[in-house]
Amino acid sequence: MAKALRAAIPDGMTDFRDPFDAIKDHPFDEALSQRYLVYALSTITARSLPDLRDGLKPVHRRLLWAMRLLRMEPGGASADVLTANPARNTTAYKKCARVVGDVIGKYHPHGDASVYDAMVRLAQDFSLRTPLVDGQGNFGNIDGDNAAAMRYTEARLTQAAADLMAGLDEGTVEFRPTYNGEDEEPEVFPGLFPNLLANGASGIAVGMATSIPPHNVAELIDAANLLIDDPDADHGALMQIVRGPDFPTGGVLVDSPSIIAEAYATGRGAFRTRARWHKEDHGRGTWIAVVTEIPYQVQKSKLIEQIAALINDKKLPILADVRDESDADIRIVIEPRARTVDDQVLM
Numbered sequence: 001m002a003k004a005l006r007a008a009i010p011d012g013m014t015d016f017r018d019p020f021d022a023i024k025d026h027p028f029d030e031a032l033s034q035r036y037l038v039y040a041l042s043t044i045t046a047r048s049l050p051d052l053r054d055g056l057k058p059v060h061r062r063l064l065w066a067m068r069l070l071r072m073e074p075g076g077a078s079a080d081v082l083t084a085n086p087a088r089n090t091t092a093y094k095k096c097a098r099v100v101g102d103v104i105g106k107y108h109p110h111g112d113a114s115v116y117d118a119m120v121r122l123a124q125d126f127s128l129r130t131p132l133v134d135g136q137g138n139f140g141n142i143d144g145d146n147a148a149a150m151r152y153t154e155a156r157l158t159q160a161a162a163d164l165m166a167g168l169d170e171g172t173v174e175f176r177p178t179y180n181g182e183d184e185e186p187e188v189f190p191g192l193f194p195n196l197l198a199n200g201a202s203g204i205a206v207g208m209a210t211s212i213p214p215h216n217v218a219e220l221i222d223a224a225n226l227l228i229d230d231p232d233a234d235h236g237a238l239m240q241i242v243r244g245p246d247f248p249t250g251g252v253l254v255d256s257p258s259i260i261a262e263a264y265a266t267g268r269g270a271f272r273t274r275a276r277w278h279k280e281d282h283g284r285g286t287w288i289a290v291v292t293e294i295p296y297q298v299q300k301s302k303l304i305e306q307i308a309a310l311i312n313d314k315k316l317p318i319l320a321d322v323r324d325e326s327d328a329d330i331r332i333v334i335e336p337r338a339r340t341v342d343d344q345v346l347m
Helices: 003-009 028-046 058-069 096-107 112-124 161-163 195-199 217-230 235-239 255-264 300-314
Strands: 133-136 154-157 175-177 184-186 201-204 211-212 276-281 286-295 317-322 334-337
Touching: 028 058, 058 096, 058 112, 058 154, 058 161, 058 184, 096 112, 096 154, 112 133, 133 175, 154 161, 161 195, 217 235, 235 255, 300 317, 300 334
Parallel strands: none
Antiparallel strands: 133 154, 175 184, 201 211, 276 286, 286 334, 317 334
16 A cells, blocks of 8 residues: 555655554553543533632623623613714613524534523523523523523623623733634633622533532622631631522522531532422311422422322322412412311421
8 A cells, every 4th residue: 555655656756654654552541541531621611510700601601701792781881882883882682593693603612502591591580599691582481491492582681790790891801712713702700790609500520510509699798798807707607697598499498507507518418498388268267378489490380290190199188289370479279188187287
């Protein structure tokens, strides 16, 4: 083969290199280890885990950055994006398809469906304690229904997102070239809004994962002020301010304060939550139980289906019916079989 290639070289060209001479022996396990390490680091740092400083994964950061460049400001355009054209200073909602197109074309060379799914979650008030996207249209619901197609929905930034990006034009963070070198994007946001703890984060990478619950913003600010005044404040002092997570769907945290404090001290643990309910008397001894808050990341429709299955399978004889009377607020009605049923026992 090599002789045939050499014979085909025109006269005057003597620099011929056999491609087989470039092959080098290398242990298979070592080569596999090196290549898997590159893949793992890419998954950890550029996809699955949020940055500690702004609490965002790359796709979320690129979404908010693209929306900022499209001047999708919350309520009123900030001074650093005002232009000489008054028509461009408006803050009307813009199509989500336009944002997704900019993101996958300039910053995030991945599928449009995954980018739009990330954008939808940023707008859901039952997924994020403080949404970063102000959506207009169908962005899904707590029953698990999907959002409308991106060509139908519109969005703009919320004030929390604007605070998260405040100071980008003042040289506060480093910028890096985009994947094709045509534009620039910030490596991280300045982070005036405490997004990592306020909205939490979850992600599964390679060899590690994260699951941070959302918290109350007012408590986080009070805790930050405590650390400014007393940098040596201990764990107990912080737990007096931030007593635990604050889930967007509410519910009741049933773990003891000591278990909650241990989870924050060690970084490992789980929080058990239950629905919040109350008893409504309907006269003559009849009553119903009304659920107004359900645990975080539980789909209401599946919850009702499972309760209905208990009735159909006759596994809970004291339960007569379950109805979904929800509108903007959750209202799940649980009806006992008889007026003599104890409400605590049924629930």
